[in-house]
Amino acid sequence: MSSTIITPAPAPTTLSSTLVARLRDSIMRGDLLPGSKLNLGRLRAAFGVSLSPLREALCRLENDGLVALIDQRGYRVTPVSAENLTEIIRLRVEFEGLAIKEAIEHGDVAWEGRILAALHQLNRCKRGSRSTAELESWEVAHRAFHAELISACGMPLLRQFCATLHDQSDRYRRIFLKKHPPDRDVPAEHTAMAHAVIERRTRDASKILRVHIERTGRNIQAVLPRK
Amino acid sequence: MSSTIITPAPAPTTLSSTLVARLRDSIMRGDLLPGSKLNLGRLRAAFGVSLSPLREALCRLENDGLVALIDQRGYRVTPVSAENLTEIIRLRVEFEGLAIKEAIEHGDVAWEGRILAALHQLNRCKRGSRSTAELESWEVAHRAFHAELISACGMPLLRQFCATLHDQSDRYRRIFLKKHPPDRDVPAEHTAMAHAVIERRTRDASKILRVHIERTGRNIQAVLPRK
DNA sequence: TCCTCCCACAAAATCGATTTTTTTCGTTTT
DNA sequence: AAAACGAAAAAAATCGATTTTGTGGGAGGA
Numbered sequence: 001m002s003s004t005i006i007t008p009a010p011a012p013t014t015l016s017s018t019l020v021a022r023l024r025d026s027i028m029r030g031d032l033l034p035g036s037k038l039n040l041g042r043l044r045a046a047f048g049v050s051l052s053p054l055r056e057a058l059c060r061l062e063n064d065g066l067v068a069l070i071d072q073r074g075y076r077v078t079p080v081s082a083e084n085l086t087e088i089i090r091l092r093v094e095f096e097g098l099a100i101k102e103a104i105e106h107g108d109v110a111w112e113g114r115i116l117a118a119l120h121q122l123n124r125c126k127r128g129s130r131s132t133a134e135l136e137s138w139e140v141a142h143r144a145f146h147a148e149l150i151s152a153c154g155m156p157l158l159r160q161f162c163a164t165l166h167d168q169s170d171r172y173r174r175i176f177l178k179k180h181p182p183d184r185d186v187p188a189e190h191t192a193m194a195h196a197v198i199e200r201r202t203r204d205a206s207k208i209l210r211v212h213i214e215r216t217g218r219n220i221q222a223v224l225p226r227k
Numbered sequence: 228m229s230s231t232i233i234t235p236a237p238a239p240t241t242l243s244s245t246l247v248a249r250l251r252d253s254i255m256r257g258d259l260l261p262g263s264k265l266n267l268g269r270l271r272a273a274f275g276v277s278l279s280p281l282r283e284a285l286c287r288l289e290n291d292g293l294v295a296l297i298d299q300r301g302y303r304v305t306p307v308s309a310e311n312l313t314e315i316i317r318l319r320v321e322f323e324g325l326a327i328k329e330a331i332e333h334g335d336v337a338w339e340g341r342i343l344a345a346l347h348q349l350n351r352c353k354r355g356s357r358s359t360a361e362l363e364s365w366e367v368a369h370r371a372f373h374a375e376l377i378s379a380c381g382m383p384l385l386r387q388f389c390a391t392l393h394d395q396s397d398r399y400r401r402i403f404l405k406k407h408p409p410d411r412d413v414p415a416e417h418t419a420m421a422h423a424v425i426e427r428r429t430r431d432a433s434k435i436l437r438v439h440i441e442r443t444g445r446n447i448q449a450v451l452p453r454k
Numbered sequence: 455t456c457c458t459c460c461c462a463c464a465a466a467a468t469c470g471a472t473t474t475t476t477t478t479c480g481t482t483t484t
Numbered sequence: 485a486a487a488a489c490g491a492a493a494a495a496a497a498t499c500g501a502t503t504t505t506g507t508g509g510g511a512g513g514a
Contacts, residue, residue, distance in 0.1 A: 014298045014497065040466065050499045051467090052279060059286040065384070071241045072505060074466060087382045098321060155314045157292070161388060241467065241505095267496065277469045278497090299475060301496060 015049060019057035022047065027066045027077055030175040035079035038067065065168050082224055085172055089217035092165045093210050099150035099158050100209055104202050107152035112198045118145040119194045127182045143170070145190060149197060172220045183215070242276060246284035249274065254293045254304055257402040262306035265294065292395050309451055312399055316444035319392045320437050326377035326385050327436055331429050334379035339425045345372040346421045354409045370397070372417060376424060399447045
């Protein structure tokens with residue numbers, strides 16, 4: 001019993017789980033193009049793994065709507081379309097709107113604190129930065145902030161649905177707004193949202209959230225290639 | 228080109244896909260108990276398949292929320308709880324309510340026809356029957372009817388979410404109301420719902436749907452074992 | 455020229471065996 | 485007696501190889 005350092009998280013992970021994260025990143029950043037076929041042999045080689053964990057990882061990405069499996073002809077990256085994006089945005093407004101209402105009703109002081117913490121971390125990330133690592137840390141903080149807003153809604157399934165939809169719209173944003181400068185007033189909106197939520201201004205919070213989601217949607221639609 | 232009979236469905240299926248259906252049935256009917264551990268070795272033997280397709284099938288059932296995977300310690304059947312059921316019911320009301328509103332707005336005559344067809348098929352199934360096959364055909368028709376009601380909503384993702392939630396609440400109903408006689412007025416409610424939808428009485432349709440879903444929820448809650 | 459059939463190739467799906475990790479259960483230590 | 489340990493057993497995860505299925509192209513026939 002000397003000064004043994006207890007590892008905070010034993011990192012109980014598996015190859016498949018690691019692969020899920022790696023593949024998700026590749027799809028999210030657009031390295032794997034929407035609609036493109038995922039050749040198992042090539043992927044296996046590229047990631048240096050066997051077929052079993054690769055297949056399992058892809059299967060798990062199906063849950064998130066990032067890939068689709070067709071019997072006997074393998075996996076492809078989920079294609080993108082204006083209609084699909086429209087639905088994602090619409091459902092995000094509905095689902096997150098419901099979730100935030102419930103969260104405002106049930107959230108306690110600890111939750112308020114977590115929101116402020118998440119907001120702080122988010123605002124510390126320079127969005128305009130050129131560095132990939134910094135952009136990535138903004139993405140992480142942004143996702144965490146939105147998740148925290150609804151974390152007190154008391155509905156695990158709903159939170160999962162929201163997370164899935166958020167991921168899907170993030171893919172659009174990251175691929176199609178890659179070269180666009182981020183909106184100026186986004187940080188202000190996040191701050192306004194956090195305060196509206198904490199002060200239990202349900203109406204305000206819902207509205208800011210809706211505007212926030214829909215504006216991003218329109219920005220993407222504007223540059224989405226037409227069919 | 229003699230009298231070649233064209234197979235209606237080439238059945239482009241794979242072992243994994245077959246397994247998904249078989250496992251889903253086992254879980255839905257409660258053969259595999261909620262919360263129970265799924266021993267891969269035993270399952271492999273029971274279904275006469277290898278690990279690869281079995282693993283893939285289980286992974287796909289995760290999407291439907293019927294099983295859960297924990298790294299390094301395998302799969303288990305999703306446990307049940309009063310809170311979980313409450314959330315499922317709540318979300319079904321919200322999601323299907325939204326979907327039916329959109330469907331009423333966008334549905335055409337062909338859709339109306341499909342609803343009546345589905346309703347007819349449903350009403351032809353004797354719910355009170357003792358035969359397993361007949362009960363099963365009612366389940367199929369019932370699911371098809373509810374799916375048809377919202378099929379015109381123009382939102383594939385939402386339909387998928389609704390289908391998932393429907394499956395989950397069906398599992399509760401099939402397991403916990405196995406020995407209870409079905410409610411007398413359920414067929415009448417289906418008919419009323421179909422007509423309200425076709426006649427574009429949005430308000431009525433939503434209300435009937437909500438009552439329909441919530442009553443089943445209460446019936447299950449009443450017999451759900453307390454913790 | 456166009457269509458159909460057949461073969462070789464590529465890819466997906468599946469299997470059986472091997473490697474890791476967790477769980478179990480007796481044994482020891484305090 | 486309770487906690488701690490460790491080796492054996494069980495189970496999950498992974499791998500490499502085999503089988504099955506889809507695909508593309510060319511020969512043969514209309």
